[in-house]
Amino acid sequence: MAVLTILRRYFRDVVSGPRMAREIDQEVQFHFDSLVEELIARGASPQEARTIAARRFGRPDLVRDAARYAKGVGLIDDLRQDLRYGVRRLRREPVFTAVAVLTIGLAIGLNTAIFAVVRGVLLRPLPYYQPDRLVAIWRTAPDQPRFQADRADFLDWRERNTVFEDMAASHEGSLHYEFDVMTRSGAARLRGAEVSPNLLALLGVTPALGRTFGPDEDLPGRNRLALLSAEAWKHLFDHDVHIVGSRIRVNGEPYEVIGVLPEDIELTYPKATALFVPLERPRRPAVRTNGAMDVHVYARLKPGVTVAQADAAMKAVMRSLTREHPRMSKDLSALVAPLHEDRLGASRDAARMLAIAVALVLLIAAVNIANLLIARGVTRSHEMAIRAALGSGRLRLVRQLLAENLLLAALGGATGLALGTALTRVLVALAPPTLPRLDEVAVDLTAVGFTCASAAVCALLFGVLPALRATRAGAGVALKIGGACATGRHGRTRAVLVSAEVGLVVVSLAAAALMVTSLWRLMHVPLGFNPRGVLAAEVYIPERVYTDRNPPADFFERRKRGQELIRGFADRLLAEVRRLPGVEFAGTTTCLPLDGDYALRGFELPGSRHLNFVSERCIDPDYLKVLGVRLIAGRSFSAADRSGPRAVLVSRELERTYFPGQSAVGKRLSSEESFEIVGVVDDVREQSVVTALQPVLYFDAQQDVAQMVTLHLVVRTAVDPATIAAAVRDAVKRVDPELPLRNVTTLDDLVARNLAPTRFYATVLASFASVALALAAIGIYGVLSHAVGQRTREIGVRIALGANRARIAWLVFSEVSVLVGAGLVAGLAATWGVGKVIRNLLFNVSPSDPGVLGVAIVTLVVVAACAATVPARRATRVDPVNALRCE
Amino acid sequence: MMVLKTLALEPLHGYAIARRIAQISDGVLKIEEGSLYPALYRLEDRRLIRSAWGVSENNRKAKFYDLTKAGRKVLDAATENWARLSIAVSKVMDTT
Numbered sequence: 001m002a003v004l005t006i007l008r009r010y011f012r013d014v015v016s017g018p019r020m021a022r023e024i025d026q027e028v029q030f031h032f033d034s035l036v037e038e039l040i041a042r043g044a045s046p047q048e049a050r051t052i053a054a055r056r057f058g059r060p061d062l063v064r065d066a067a068r069y070a071k072g073v074g075l076i077d078d079l080r081q082d083l084r085y086g087v088r089r090l091r092r093e094p095v096f097t098a099v100a101v102l103t104i105g106l107a108i109g110l111n112t113a114i115f116a117v118v119r120g121v122l123l124r125p126l127p128y129y130q131p132d133r134l135v136a137i138w139r140t141a142p143d144q145p146r147f148q149a150d151r152a153d154f155l156d157w158r159e160r161n162t163v164f165e166d167m168a169a170s171h172e173g174s175l176h177y178e179f180d181v182m183t184r185s186g187a188a189r190l191r192g193a194e195v196s197p198n199l200l201a202l203l204g205v206t207p208a209l210g211r212t213f214g215p216d217e218d219l220p221g222r223n224r225l226a227l228l229s230a231e232a233w234k235h236l237f238d239h240d241v242h243i244v245g246s247r248i249r250v251n252g253e254p255y256e257v258i259g260v261l262p263e264d265i266e267l268t269y270p271k272a273t274a275l276f277v278p279l280e281r282p283r284r285p286a287v288r289t290n291g292a293m294d295v296h297v298y299a300r301l302k303p304g305v306t307v308a309q310a311d312a313a314m315k316a317v318m319r320s321l322t323r324e325h326p327r328m329s330k331d332l333s334a335l336v337a338p339l340h341e342d343r344l345g346a347s348r349d350a351a352r353m354l355a356i357a358v359a360l361v362l363l364i365a366a367v368n369i370a371n372l373l374i375a376r377g378v379t380r381s382h383e384m385a386i387r388a389a390l391g392s393g394r395l396r397l398v399r400q401l402l403a404e405n406l407l408l409a410a411l412g413g414a415t416g417l418a419l420g421t422a423l424t425r426v427l428v429a430l431a432p433p434t435l436p437r438l439d440e441v442a443v444d445l446t447a448v449g450f451t452c453a454s455a456a457v458c459a460l461l462f463g464v465l466p467a468l469r470a471t472r473a474g475a476g477v478a479l480k481i482g483g484a485c486a487t488g489r490h491g492r493t494r495a496v497l498v499s500a501e502v503g504l505v506v507v508s509l510a511a512a513a514l515m516v517t518s519l520w521r522l523m524h525v526p527l528g529f530n531p532r533g534v535l536a537a538e539v540y541i542p543e544r545v546y547t548d549r550n551p552p553a554d555f556f557e558r559r560k561r562g563q564e565l566i567r568g569f570a571d572r573l574l575a576e577v578r579r580l581p582g583v584e585f586a587g588t589t590t591c592l593p594l595d596g597d598y599a600l601r602g603f604e605l606p607g608s609r610h611l612n613f614v615s616e617r618c619i620d621p622d623y624l625k626v627l628g629v630r631l632i633a634g635r636s637f638s639a640a641d642r643s644g645p646r647a648v649l650v651s652r653e654l655e656r657t658y659f660p661g662q663s664a665v666g667k668r669l670s671s672e673e674s675f676e677i678v679g680v681v682d683d684v685r686e687q688s689v690v691t692a693l694q695p696v697l698y699f700d701a702q703q704d705v706a707q708m709v710t711l712h713l714v715v716r717t718a719v720d721p722a723t724i725a726a727a728v729r730d731a732v733k734r735v736d737p738e739l740p741l742r743n744v745t746t747l748d749d750l751v752a753r754n755l756a757p758t759r760f761y762a763t764v765l766a767s768f769a770s771v772a773l774a775l776a777a778i779g780i781y782g783v784l785s786h787a788v789g790q791r792t793r794e795i796g797v798r799i800a801l802g803a804n805r806a807r808i809a810w811l812v813f814s815e816v817s818v819l820v821g822a823g824l825v826a827g828l829a830a831t832w833g834v835g836k837v838i839r840n841l842l843f844n845v846s847p848s849d850p851g852v853l854g855v856a857i858v859t860l861v862v863v864a865a866c867a868a869t870v871p872a873r874r875a876t877r878v879d880p881v882n883a884l885r886c887e
Numbered sequence: 888m889m890v891l892k893t894l895a896l897e898p899l900h901g902y903a904i905a906r907r908i909a910q911i912s913d914g915v916l917k918i919e920e921g922s923l924y925p926a927l928y929r930l931e932d933r934r935l936i937r938s939a940w941g942v943s944e945n946n947r948k949a950k951f952y953d954l955t956k957a958g959r960k961v962l963d964a965a966t967e968n969w970a971r972l973s974i975a976v977s978k979v980m981d982t983t
Contacts, residue, residue: 023950024924026950027924027949027950030900030901030902030948030949030950031905031924033947034902034943035902038906
């Protein structure tokens with residue numbers, strides 16, 4: 001309210017200020033004239049009358065000023081005056097100003113950049129209608145927290161739903177679901193997704209062009225329809241507004257384009273899905289089983305229903321479903337998660353960590369500036385004392401100093417904004433692509449607002465204390481002592497500030513050290529295979545390859561035939577690649593390790609109905625040789641397995657988990673069919689380097705088990721694998737001239753990509769810690785040199801009395817030790833708190849690891865000692881004669 | 888309070904207010920010009936009086952002040968207060 005009043009007055013002053021001043025003048029003039037006239041009427045001469053009147057009035061401009069104050073605009077005048085004076089002062093001390101502005105600018109710049117990233121990743125709501133009511137529904141099992149639902153699940157869920165307004169499903173394929181599309185510029189392969197017709201309505205997305213799917217357009221015969229993403233429309237169809245209603249060929253079939261999505265809207269994840277077609281309306285299976293991991297399910301909560309309530313309701317639905325259907329595992333359940341959280345995952349912790357790290361830097365900078373200001377305040381106490389003696393109120397003086405600080409903060413903020421914009425770009429470029437929604441990161445109005453706010457907070461943080469301090473000394477005392485000397489109290493405040501600074505630095509150093517340690521440990525994780533010299537590439541097998549010209553009528557026959565065709569195709573491919581010079585071995589797999597992708601498979605042990613979910617991969621026998629995965633026990637697949645009983649290989653972890661204390665070789669397990677375990681292979685890091693070892697089932701690609709249309713080709717070469725990429729591409733062309741080879745990479749690159757997030761965090765934290773450390777060093781140096789300066793006389797006396805140089809140096813160092821020691825204790829305590837936030841981002845290192853924290857402490861102590869050396873040396877060089885003569 | 892009282896009869900300009908107060912109090916109370924106008928502006932800011940430009944007795948442009956409703960209320964309250972206080976004070980002064 002008070003602020004509003006002041007603003008109103010300020011506004012009034014700005015708008016009508018000159019007029020108001022004129023009116024006051026007129027009024028006062030009228031009074032003056034009337035008085036003069038009256039005096040003349042009483043017989044005074046005009047000259048006398050004027051003099052008397054003027055005497056009674058005092059100075060007319062003072063009357064006017066007083067009047068203006070009464071009108072409440074005097075404050076504004078003061079502020080203007082303060083600012084003008086502040087500008088003059090800052091200009092007179094360019095070095096101080098530059099140091100202060102740069103420090104603030106650096107800190108605020110870092111903050112702006114990190115804020116932009118954090119906000120883009122964390123805070124900005126999803127671009128849907130009422131996004132907080134949107135959830136994702138997963139299936140869950142004891143050893144598998146989240147996996148996709150079967151279409152039958154979706155049907156049942158929708159039928160028994162009580163908590164959701166609506167539910168929709170999408171099918172993106174287990175890996176990548178891609179379509180061959182004829183575009184204007186020729187054939188293209190677009191990432192696509194099948195979505196239930198109501199998905200757009202559920203999310204609240206309206207197409208930018210055309211319409212969305214109608215309710216019955218998921219029925220066969222009516223579902224040859226497509227929606228394009230804005231990206232695809234722009235780049236592949238050249239912004240053609242007539243695209244709506246026209247036909248494109250998708251996988252050889254004509255599809256009608258019915259609409260184009262708005263820009264920057266993702267319907268499904270992964271990103272960059274270009275084409276959406278209706279998900280065929282699911283049909284109920286004859287027998288309900290565990291089903292496939294097939295569709296993502298999205299839903300909108302009814303108003304007033306919480307996520308927890310919905311979760312409970314869905315779990316109840318799953319309980320009754322598994323009771324009703326004996327072929328469904330009792331372990332299956334459901335999980336409802338907010339869509340926002342679902343799409344952010346672990347990035348939340350990362351963003352939080354970055355925010356803390358950068359806030360530390362800002363605090364440290366503020367402490368440094370406060371120190372600087374206090375030091376300046378000491379030299380200015382003389383000026384302040386004079387002003388106080390001349391009648392300035394303390395509040396007025398504090399206001400004056402605050403105005404100066406505000407100026408500093410504004411300049412710093414402007415510098416910071418420029419720096420922040422640049423840094424944001426750097427950060428986005430550095431950041432691992434695993435941070436979701438990174439492309440939405442930008443410095444916009446909100447970020448600018450944040451910058452202004454942090455500048456203002458900064459000004460208050462570093463400004464108020466020194467201002468109060470500088471104006472506290474009584475006028476008499478300060479004038480008597482003069483500008484050269486200051487009281488010990490200033491020293492104490494600065495010491496406390498430096499201790500606080502040390503504490504903050506300990507936290508950022510510790511965080512950086514922990515992250516760097518994580519990175520180092522990650523780089524030395526035993527992968528279980530040898531990535532050196534291996535080329536990997538993805539082959540997407542087009543439909544025409546596995547569609548027989550005369551397809552058998554029976555579904556199972558047709559599937560078997562399709563698998564034979566794929567296998568034959570893969571064998572031809574491998575034969576061609578193996579012929580290349582430099583190639584030692586070549587194999588195929590359905591899933592590449594460290595690729596982030598995985599396929600799950602449930603199996604049961606004989607005599608148990610418990611469904612165990614493990615990773616599966618279907619390999620060509622040479623795969624193990626290419627990757628150098630060791631066989632621990634038993635044998636690998638052989639040609640004999642193709643006719644005999646089904647054989648399967650298991651990983652060591654699977655043996656440890658499901659056959660503890662015994663050999664798995666010769667044991668059986670069932671997964672749709674019965675398999676015999678013929679061998680155990682070494683553990684391989686699966687989805688990524690960071691994930692814990694997982695049990696894995698290896699199926700033989702030669703035994704026509706479930707095939708996938710995406711194959712990963714792996715080639716071990718005697719030469720640099722990158723050099724052979726072109727030759728492999730040609731070999732594939734010889735088998736099928738239209739077959740594109742995608743994601744050609746070396747396994748070394750894949751490993752590097754796995755380390756990218758940790759490397760990013762380690763880089764950012766380490767650079768923040770360096771900045772923090774440098775600022776702290778400057779802070780310590782500043783305080784000590786000031787202290788030495790003040791104690792020159794004392795030191796002189798000590799030297800004169802026979803103290804040797806070592807003792808004098810010790811005097812300085814002991815002061816540092818107290819500061820740093822106190823800071824260390826506080827910092828370690830704070831680190832313990834921060835450790836909880838970053839725990840999930842660390843790898844194989846505890847947030848309270850004594851070795852790592854020790855390194856942080858030693859670094860700090862060394863830097864502090866270095867910062868103390870210069871002042872200490874200066875102290876030992878004090879000439880006692882000069883020091884005493886100063887008196 | 889005195890300013891409000893002088894305005895209770897009719898709208899006046901600043902000079903007239905000062906003169907009225909001096910006249911009524913037989914020259915005992917003189918309001919200094921330096922504090923009159925700030926006081927007026929403060930009162931105006933509190934919406935106890937309002938102002939308008941008008942023409943003075945000697946045909947010059949002058950700013951006239953007038954009591955607002957709120958001002959009248961405050962004046963009544965103050966007058967009553969003052970009456971009580973002054974009676975109390977004079978009683979004390981009489982008896983001792």
